[in-house]
Amino acid sequence: MSKIIQLEQAISLINSGSSVLFGGFLSVGCAERIIDALVKKGTKDLTMIVIATDYDNKGVGKLITNRQVNKVIASHIGTNKATQTQMNDGSLKVTLTPQGTLLEQIRAAGSGLGGVLTETGLGTVVAEGKQIVNVDGRDYLLEKPIGADIALIKAYKADEKGNLVYSKTARNSNPIMAMAAKKTIVEVDEIVPVGELDPEQIITPGVFVDYLVPA
Amino acid sequence: MSKIIQLEQAISLINSGSSVLFGGFLSVGCAERIIDALVKKGTKDLTMIVIATDYDNKGVGKLITNRQVNKVIASHIGTNKATQTQMNDGSLKVTLTPQGTLLEQIRAAGSGLGGVLTETGLGTVVAEGKQIVNVDGRDYLLEKPIGADIALIKAYKADEKGNLVYSKTARNSNPIMAMAAKKTIVEVDEIVPVGELDPEQIITPGVFVDYLVPA
Amino acid sequence: MDKALIKKKIGIRIAQELSDGDFVNLGIGLPTEVANHIPEEIEVFFQSENGIMGVGAAPKPGSEDKDLINAGGGYITVKRGASYFDTCLSFAIIRGGHIDMTVLGALQVDQHGNLANWMIPGKLVPGMGGAMDLVTGAKRVIIAMEHCDKYGKAKILKSCTLPLTAKGQVSLIVTDKAVMEITGQGLLLKEIAAGTTIEELKACTEADLLIPDHLPTFGD
Amino acid sequence: MDKALIKKKIGIRIAQELSDGDFVNLGIGLPTEVANHIPEEIEVFFQSENGIMGVGAAPKPGSEDKDLINAGGGYITVKRGASYFDTCLSFAIIRGGHIDMTVLGALQVDQHGNLANWMIPGKLVPGMGGAMDLVTGAKRVIIAMEHCDKYGKAKILKSCTLPLTAKGQVSLIVTDKAVMEITGQGLLLKEIAAGTTIEELKACTEADLLIPDHLPTFGD
Numbered sequence: 001m002s003k004i005i006q007l008e009q010a011i012s013l014i015n016s017g018s019s020v021l022f023g024g025f026l027s028v029g030c031a032e033r034i035i036d037a038l039v040k041k042g043t044k045d046l047t048m049i050v051i052a053t054d055y056d057n058k059g060v061g062k063l064i065t066n067r068q069v070n071k072v073i074a075s076h077i078g079t080n081k082a083t084q085t086q087m088n089d090g091s092l093k094v095t096l097t098p099q100g101t102l103l104e105q106i107r108a109a110g111s112g113l114g115g116v117l118t119e120t121g122l123g124t125v126v127a128e129g130k131q132i133v134n135v136d137g138r139d140y141l142l143e144k145p146i147g148a149d150i151a152l153i154k155a156y157k158a159d160e161k162g163n164l165v166y167s168k169t170a171r172n173s174n175p176i177m178a179m180a181a182k183k184t185i186v187e188v189d190e191i192v193p194v195g196e197l198d199p200e201q202i203i204t205p206g207v208f209v210d211y212l213v214p215a
Numbered sequence: 216m217s218k219i220i221q222l223e224q225a226i227s228l229i230n231s232g233s234s235v236l237f238g239g240f241l242s243v244g245c246a247e248r249i250i251d252a253l254v255k256k257g258t259k260d261l262t263m264i265v266i267a268t269d270y271d272n273k274g275v276g277k278l279i280t281n282r283q284v285n286k287v288i289a290s291h292i293g294t295n296k297a298t299q300t301q302m303n304d305g306s307l308k309v310t311l312t313p314q315g316t317l318l319e320q321i322r323a324a325g326s327g328l329g330g331v332l333t334e335t336g337l338g339t340v341v342a343e344g345k346q347i348v349n350v351d352g353r354d355y356l357l358e359k360p361i362g363a364d365i366a367l368i369k370a371y372k373a374d375e376k377g378n379l380v381y382s383k384t385a386r387n388s389n390p391i392m393a394m395a396a397k398k399t400i401v402e403v404d405e406i407v408p409v410g411e412l413d414p415e416q417i418i419t420p421g422v423f424v425d426y427l428v429p430a
Numbered sequence: 431m432d433k434a435l436i437k438k439k440i441g442i443r444i445a446q447e448l449s450d451g452d453f454v455n456l457g458i459g460l461p462t463e464v465a466n467h468i469p470e471e472i473e474v475f476f477q478s479e480n481g482i483m484g485v486g487a488a489p490k491p492g493s494e495d496k497d498l499i500n501a502g503g504g505y506i507t508v509k510r511g512a513s514y515f516d517t518c519l520s521f522a523i524i525r526g527g528h529i530d531m532t533v534l535g536a537l538q539v540d541q542h543g544n545l546a547n548w549m550i551p552g553k554l555v556p557g558m559g560g561a562m563d564l565v566t567g568a569k570r571v572i573i574a575m576e577h578c579d580k581y582g583k584a585k586i587l588k589s590c591t592l593p594l595t596a597k598g599q600v601s602l603i604v605t606d607k608a609v610m611e612i613t614g615q616g617l618l619l620k621e622i623a624a625g626t627t628i629e630e631l632k633a634c635t636e637a638d639l640l641i642p643d644h645l646p647t648f649g650d
Numbered sequence: 651m652d653k654a655l656i657k658k659k660i661g662i663r664i665a666q667e668l669s670d671g672d673f674v675n676l677g678i679g680l681p682t683e684v685a686n687h688i689p690e691e692i693e694v695f696f697q698s699e700n701g702i703m704g705v706g707a708a709p710k711p712g713s714e715d716k717d718l719i720n721a722g723g724g725y726i727t728v729k730r731g732a733s734y735f736d737t738c739l740s741f742a743i744i745r746g747g748h749i750d751m752t753v754l755g756a757l758q759v760d761q762h763g764n765l766a767n768w769m770i771p772g773k774l775v776p777g778m779g780g781a782m783d784l785v786t787g788a789k790r791v792i793i794a795m796e797h798c799d800k801y802g803k804a805k806i807l808k809s810c811t812l813p814l815t816a817k818g819q820v821s822l823i824v825t826d827k828a829v830m831e832i833t834g835q836g837l838l839l840k841e842i843a844a845g846t847t848i849e850e851l852k853a854c855t856e857a858d859l860l861i862p863d864h865l866p867t868f869g870d
Binding site: 028075076084087104122173 | 699700701715716719720723734735738744745776777778779780783786787813814815816817
């Protein structure tokens with residue numbers, strides 16, 4: 001069973017209204033070709049879950065500039081003017097979440113946990129509307145899992161079974177987001193035959209990967 | 216600042232009454248030389264946190280056979296008769312925890328989380344005495360962090376800064392336990408100069424490691 | 431019937447439940463037999479919870495690697511395309527619903543899909559190891575066991591009496607005598623072993639069985 | 651005073667707080683200056699929260715690696731002994747108390763150790779990024795900033811008015827005018843910049859300052 005598909009197939013898996021986990025950080029380690037194809041196709045009403053909304057014309061930001069996103073969950077939007085403009089004019093719903101919390105929420109979804117407790121955000125606006133759980137005399141925020149329909153991942157190398165290797169800081173959120181979607185699609189620079197990757201070297205095992213899109 | 220110490224120094228860091236996280240699984244990936252030295256020294260009243268209590272004469276089991284442990288938190292004790300005998304005669308307090316839960320509890324301690332929610336153990340004796348948290352209509356067990364005074368880790372290679380690489384399934388619980396102790400001591404087969412390990416290859420960054428004990 | 435033949439019959443039948451590309455976790459003991467009967471036209475990956483996906487065959491005597499074992503402590507080899515990871519990620523895979531099927535033994539299983547396979551109070555307390563996470567997290571939980579215990583007593587009950595491993599998580603039970611599915615209506619008899627009569631089956635099954643009009647056989 | 655000189659004075663002073671073997675996370679902007687003044691006799695490792703421990707110097711123009719950036723998006727190099735990891739582990743390191751020191755900028759900080767550095771309602775909402783985790787998790791939180799804002803108004807307050815990044819987590823504040831420690835008794839003036847008088851300092855500090863009899867100077 002091959003996991004390799006072409007770009008058009010990958011795009012056809014993402015519907016209007018889909019929630020999408022986008023790996024990458026400030027456009028590094030981001031599935032840029034898939035994003036470009038999504039922009040071209042114009043798929044609308046996406047929910048974007050990402051560490052940062054990158055730049056107006058680079059990374060995930062292009063989807064916001066093109067008004068294909070109506071909800072964002074992110075920790076940082078400061079590098080992308082379009083996000084802020086659309087948030088202010090009310091056309092884009094933005095939830096800002098501390099980065100470590102967001103990653104734990106995604107990991108929880110991928111790991112079958114019902115949530116995690118953290119002190120991050122206690123006593124700040126982040127705590128508003130959230131359940132506080134006291135454990136042995138200390139308060140914690142209960143942070144719920146965040147999964148999605150699709151994860152768009154960027155890897156450096158993959159074997160045909162979907163085992164993934166990343167490059168330097170382009171690893172970032174990719175291994176976590178790869179765990180937490182119904183379908184995980186990976187844009188990959190190089191696909192090698194099974195057996196060519198050292199089992200010690202694999203960061204994301206193929207069990208998390210549904211589709212590979214060659215560069 | 217060198218992290219390399221000798222076996223005697225390592226042993227002197229572990230006091231009677233210390234809680235110790237033991238990496239390894241069925242004695243594979245277990246800091247056997249440090250355990251042998253602990254047996255020789257006879258340090259008493261240890262709390263042992265480990266996936267399984269290994270065998271009567273191999274792995275962490277030797278410390279139980281030698282009656283140096285008065286409390287065990289583990290997921291499996293079936294391969295070690297001494298554990299069961301001492302549990303039945305009341306000299307050893309044993310808490311049995313599902314393996315995935317135990318690992319998440321240790322990870323939570325190392326990661327600064329106040330706990331995690333899991334469905335594992337719901338409706339079983341594991342749930343007894345534990346807080347149940349309802350999230351969006353589903354019940355979960357609240358599992359608290361488990362850290363310790365000391366973690367005893369076994370690595371295959373380390374550089375002088377404490378960056379670690381493991382061997383095959385001897386990796387097991389070691390990277391998680393390395394995160395969760397006040398002092399992490401690593402028994403390592405080979406110590407290489409800084410810069411010799413590829414930054415991509417490192418599984419446990421040196422930030423988690425306090426001491427290296429060469430083989 | 432010979433134990434080895436019983437094992438083989440159960441292993442062959444469960445192997446038919448597999449699909450190409452499945453990720454599977456086999457418990458120790460009888461369940462490992464499934465690995466010997468994978469249909470040739472499909473490829474499956476076996477996980478061992480101590481931190482590997484892609485367990486291969488047992489090594490030849492003399493070529494064991496001390497750092498390469500499975501969850502039962504036995505030496506293994508790795509398959510092409512295997513990967514190593516820490517046990518915390520291993521259980522993230524399990525609990526997160528990424529394992530298509532787990533096959534486990536049972537002390538008792540009941541018609542509500544409850545399973546008891548980790549302890550007998552006052553007698554045997556090995557610990558649950560990874561069983562509770564596996565049963566809770568895997569997409570499909572299949573029980574592989576002999577239909578009755580060594581005294582001929584029923585292990586498939588109306589309600590488990592031993593401490594549970596998990597509540598309501600079992601999908602399918604495959605024994606030397608029958609294949610049974612836990613459904614919303616109750617325990618459905620799907621297939622009966624060739625040479626076994628419904629009366630024999632009922633006599634050693636405490637659970638209520640839903641018996642369909644058409645009942646295929648297996649294991650002939 | 652020249653901005654570059656202010657930056658340098660603050661960077662030099664904070665670098666003195668470091669110990670050999672420390673793991674440090676520097677916020678973007680002014681805090682990065684600290685890296686330029688590490689005492690020669692010690693070695694520290696800088697983390698960047700996007701997934702690296704052991705950030706090196708900026709690359710030479712033309713030798714940038716597109717896959718190698720820091721939390722501010724700037725190109726970096728790696729130091730010998732560096733390691734890469736995913737951002738979830740990066741924040742496990744941060745939140746788990748494994749970072750000895752973080753140095754961050756501030757919009758406001760108050761005498762209770764409260765910090766506001768992530769938004770100005772209705773004006774600037776970049777998001778908190780990793781700041782809330784850093785401030786909550788690092789063993790020591792040091793604020794590096796100019797003493798007053800660009801209009802000469804106090805940023806060191808009795809109580810923050812902007813939305814908080816975290817409550818009561820700041821240890822030390824280092825500005826171009828003073829070094830101040832948050833203690834159980836209040837905000838303790840530890841050192842004053844050479845050439846600054848206590849009156850000048852009080853005039854641009856809203857917080858109550860505890861002033862000791864003996865007050866060393868810095869930055870001369």
